[in-house]
Amino acid sequence: MKLNFIKTAIISIFFSSSLAVSAGQIYVDAGSGSDTNAGLAADSPLKTIQKAVDLSEPGDTVNIAPGVYAERPIIRRGGTESSPITIKADKVERGRVILSSADQSIRQGKIKWKLEDSDLQLYSIPLDHNPARVLYSGTDLMPYPSLDCLKHFYLLEQCPGPRHGFFYVAGEHKLYVRLHHDSGKYGPSDPGRQLMCVAPASAPGYNGEKITLPEHANLTIDIKGQAHLVIDGLTFETPGAAGVLTWSSKVTVRNCWFDGCRFGVFGGGEHDKLPSEVIVENCFYHNYPAFDDVAELITTYKDTEVMTKYPIFWWHRKGRFNDSEVMKNYETGIAGGVGKDWQLRYNLVRNAFEGLSTWGNSWSENLRVYGNVFEKIVDNALETENHSRNMRIYDNVFHNVFEPISWQPLDGEPWPGPVYVYRNLFYADFDIQQLWPWRPACFKLGASERNWTKEHMGKCPEEQIKTPISKRFVMVPYPGFLVFNNTVIMPYANLFNNPQPIEGPSIRDLVNFRFFNNILVTHSFHKRDYFTGSLIEFYNNIAVNATNSRQTEIAAGLDGQVLPDLGAVKLADPSKADFRLLPGSPAIGKGTAEIDRSDSSKDIGAIPDGKSWPELPAGPQPR
Structure with a gap:
């Protein structure tokens, strides 16, 4: 009896100790710490993040003191659904806790x-x-x-x-x-x-996209299956490719800065084995001063022979007039290697070449992009190509973006889709609108000849019209590319740019693209005044476009309205980015709920009557 009592007591002590450790605090300080310390108290911290994550158990929090951590931790131990492991800076502040791969x-x-x-x-x-x-x-x-x-x-x-x-x-x-x-x-x-x-050298691949090794990232998560891991408040600095490389699912990266990172968070693996359920939230991604460099160049050379001699000369970070062996271009973004059920939410992407590119989004499934602010983007904020499935883009702000949304597959079938774009604000400042040498567009929609050069598409020359897979129509998977309840105030831009033939024997039509319940204030419908919208469907839109009445009527669509100017829309104060509907606005109650019955509003535009645009907590937030 006595022996059993002792055994029970020992077991109780063992489990109590285990529980205490598994919900413990681990401390790291590059300046004062030592990896020979226990790391269980702030006054006896470990020196390296690597040692801390090696010791961590489900439920633990790794607390990182201010400093520069010149290491590339590899996380091989994860948490559980109810007890994730958290790795966090002591305070959310840019440059406070830096994970640096710089020399x-x-x-x-x-x-x-x-x-x-x-x-x-x-x-x-x-x-x-x-x-x-x-x-x-x-x-x-x-x-x-x-x-x-x-x-x-x-x-x-x-x-x-x-x-x-x-x-x-x-x-x-x-x-x-x-x-x-x-x-x-x-x-x-x-x-x-x-x-x-x-930074170190780029990852290999034509565009440095083969991101597979720990030396390609500031931090690598290499846990089989689900990691149940939270990364919070770190500044990632000049890796070879990505701030975070994860081979694991169930990862959250929040309140982080990506400085000199080609990609912010990158999912490793072949396209059918990419990690799932990764959340990137309240982070800041940039290529500063990518946009400012463009503005300076255009201002300097806008009215010179440079304009005609070097088309789109300002796309230098895209790789134009450069050597791909020397430079891996900036068509990257806040995330890459996106798999199933990722969420990009409440992030700030500013002064970057792109926000999310085809190099990162080619095989996503059920991606949700919401609550973000995309500002001063040289090319596209979001590229939905090449093969993304069921992508939703909603409640975002696109401010001073050259061409915010792209559906431009380059790899053939399966075509990306369905794609839902709703409740977003698109607008541009007057000086930025006037900057561009040629008119940008809100939506870039089209499939170029390059798709049919691929092996599975027939491997046909670009000029060939008769092909095994027809070039005549391109159809988004059901229910389509749906654009609804957005407010677009881009009076210098076109509504569309179509990177595909729109006339002649090689003409290609777009099928299953549907625009409804949108406020569309643009300079013109398309750069070609004879373009009639292909087979794009338009319903219940408010269209303001003084340059081509026929195209404006097409954009308004069935049961839509053509208005003479922005003032007639009756928005609160567009000059101050206040796009609330005023009493008596023709947008109130004139939309349709017959196409999308779950997320659409019968008030036209992004902001329903009586509502205000929410103050988005975009970018890193204090705890």
Whole structure:
């Protein structure tokens, strides 16, 4: 009896200890910690995040003190549905807890920069690889295709480029940089007086998309199946490819910053084995100053021969007039390798080339993109191609985006869809609208000839019209590409851009695209005044477009309204981005609920009568 009592007591103590540890706090401090410490108290922290995650159990929280952590942790231990593991900064603040893959000798100033040319302010430093990205005090440097190009700030064929950049000379094992001379905007042109973050080499692949190894990311999650893991409040800095690489499902990344990251969060694996149920929320992704560089270039060369000699010369970060062997382009975004049931919500994507690209979204399923703010985007905020299925885009703000939404598959069938775009605000400031040398569009819709060059599409030359799989029609999977209850105030832009033939023997029509209950205020319907909308369906829209009455009537559609100007829509104050409906607005009660019965409103536009646009908690939020 006594022996049984002792055994029971021992078992009780064991389980009590286990429970205490499994719901414990683990502390990390790169400055004062040691991996020989227990790490269970703030005054005896571990030194590395790697040691902390190796010790963590379901329910644990890893608390990270301020500092720069020059490590690439690999997380191999996960939590459970009821007891996730949380890895968090002690406070949500940019640059407070930095997970950096930058060359630390350069970052810490241990290696000095050499002034090579005082007139050009050209500097060099020893380096053994071509870096994926280079930042100076958070400012992204343009990768140039040669040293001579960097010296003259032009790209291939002498196309002008941004006035700051870098180039790596492999034969010399040297990195050359030129910083912007406008010290008032970006600080001194001497890199020795800047915080220089030089990334590792890019991941392999044509566009650096083969992101498979821990050295390609700041942090890797390598747990079989579901991780039940939360990453909170970290700043990810200059990895080779991604801030977070996850091979695991059930991961949440929140309140994080992605500085010098090609992708924010990337799912690893083949397209049929990508991780699922990943949430990216309240994060900040950027390529600063990608948009500002474009604005500066266009302002400088808008009315010169550069315009005709170098079409779309401002797409330098897309790779135009550059060398793909030297630079992996910026068609990336806040997420990549998106699998099933991902959510991108309440993020801020600003001053970037793209928000979510086909390189990251090709095989998503049931992706939800909502509550985000996309601002100052050079190309597309969201690309729904190549094969995404059941993607929903709602309650977002698209502000000063060149072409916010793209449906432009490049890989053939299966065509992306269905896609739902609803309750979003699209608008642009007057000065930004006037910036573009040619008119942007709100929606880029079309399938180019490139799709039929693919093996499974017949491997046909682009000019071939008679093909095994017809080129005549492109149909979105049922119920289609549905655009409804959005407010579009882009009076300088076209409604559509169609990257496919719209006339002649190779004409291609779009099937199962439906626009209803939208406020559409644009300069024109399409850049071609004879375009009649293909087979796109329009119902119950309010259309304001003074340049082509026929196209305006088409955009309004059955039971829609053509209005003479923005004032006739009766919105509260569009000049201040207040798009509430005023009493007596023709948008009130004039929509249809017959097409989408769950998410549509009978009030036309994104904001129903009597409601206001919610203040979106976009970007990192204090705890």
